[in-house]
Amino acid sequence: MSAAARPGRLVIAVDGPAASGKGTLARRLAAHYGLPYLDTGLLYRMVARAMLDAGHDIHDAVAAEQVVNSFDETAFPEERLRGREIGEAASVVAAMPAVRAGLLTRQRRFAAQPGGAVLDGRDIGTVICPEAPAKLFVTATPEVRAARRHKELIGRGEAVTLDGILADIRRRDARDSGRSDAPLKAAEDAIVLDTSALTVEEAASAAIGIVEGRRAA
Numbered sequence: 001m002s003a004a005a006r007p008g009r010l011v012i013a014v015d016g017p018a019a020s021g022k023g024t025l026a027r028r029l030a031a032h033y034g035l036p037y038l039d040t041g042l043l044y045r046m047v048a049r050a051m052l053d054a055g056h057d058i059h060d061a062v063a064a065e066q067v068v069n070s071f072d073e074t075a076f077p078e079e080r081l082r083g084r085e086i087g088e089a090a091s092v093v094a095a096m097p098a099v100r101a102g103l104l105t106r107q108r109r110f111a112a113q114p115g116g117a118v119l120d121g122r123d124i125g126t127v128i129c130p131e132a133p134a135k136l137f138v139t140a141t142p143e144v145r146a147a148r149r150h151k152e153l154i155g156r157g158e159a160v161t162l163d164g165i166l167a168d169i170r171r172r173d174a175r176d177s178g179r180s181d182a183p184l185k186a187a188e189d190a191i192v193l194d195t196s197a198l199t200v201e202e203a204a205s206a207a208i209g210i211v212e213g214r215r216a217a
């Protein structure tokens with residue numbers, strides 16, 4: 001029996017496209033159930049940050065393979081990972097099979113903690129924790145996601161336009177969904193939660209309801 005399916009444990013897989021609100025919901029779920037939480041997008045962002053800091057071309061797959069097997073997870077304050085440029089660069093390295101392979105074990109190890117865990121990303125329900133009992137696929141329209149991300153980045157002091165963010169989101173969606181290795185998609189047994197018209201509170205309560213439904217099943 002896999003660690004994700006072991007009785008008494010709860011592994012919650014939260015996937016979805018950029019700025020859909022999956023991180024917000026994953027953190028709420030982790031707090032609600034008292035579980036540790038991993039934002040797996042940060043791992044891809046760290047690889048991208050380390051590539052750029054070392055002066056590598058972000059498309060250099062040979063350099064990316066070296067970086068993913070040697071980078072120091074503690075070396076990057078979160079504010080150096082959250083910018084617009086790093087989100088874009090992360091989705092480039094995330095399409096490289098060697099990068100995905102290099103990050104697989106630490107994600108599975110995190111999910112294998114005794115009481116379980118909440119992980120969010122693009123392939124948690126399909127590849128990292130396919131046997132997780134509770135899987136959510138969080139979506140929102142590109143326009144709503146762009147508006148949310150625009151507000152967030154403006155709040156961080158970045159000089160961005162709504163049109164520019166919408167174009168980024170569409171490009172990232174296409175790259176993340178179109179790659180051959182672990183593309184962004186809902187697992188067959190995931191429940192889709194469209195947050196376009198929901199407040200954070202409404203979405204969090206719907207997410208908890210979904211998990212409760214799965215636990216009772």
Ligand SMILES: Nc1ncnc2c1ncn2[C@@H]1O[C@H](COP(=O)(O)OP(=O)(O)OP(=O)(O)O)[C@@H](O)[C@H]1O
Pocket residue numbers: 016017018019020021022023024025041087148149152195198199200201203
């Ligand atoms: N239901 C909601 N209503 C309004 N704003 C929301 C909602 N959910 C999330 N947000 C806001 O939208 C922004 C993006 O949310 P969040 O970071 O959770 O998305 P994400 O899917 O984890 O993004 P990424 O993939 O880029 O990490 C944040 O500023 C968050 O506060």
Ligand SMILES: Nc1ccn([C@@H]2O[C@H](COP(=O)(O)O)[C@@H](O)[C@H]2O)c(=O)n1
Pocket residue numbers: 018019040041042044045087090091092094095120121122123124172176
């Ligand atoms: N499980 C994952 C998580 C992330 N990615 C890639 O990283 C990019 C940045 O992720 P955010 O969640 O921080 O936006 C994202 O666009 C994906 O390309 C991934 O492939 N798998």
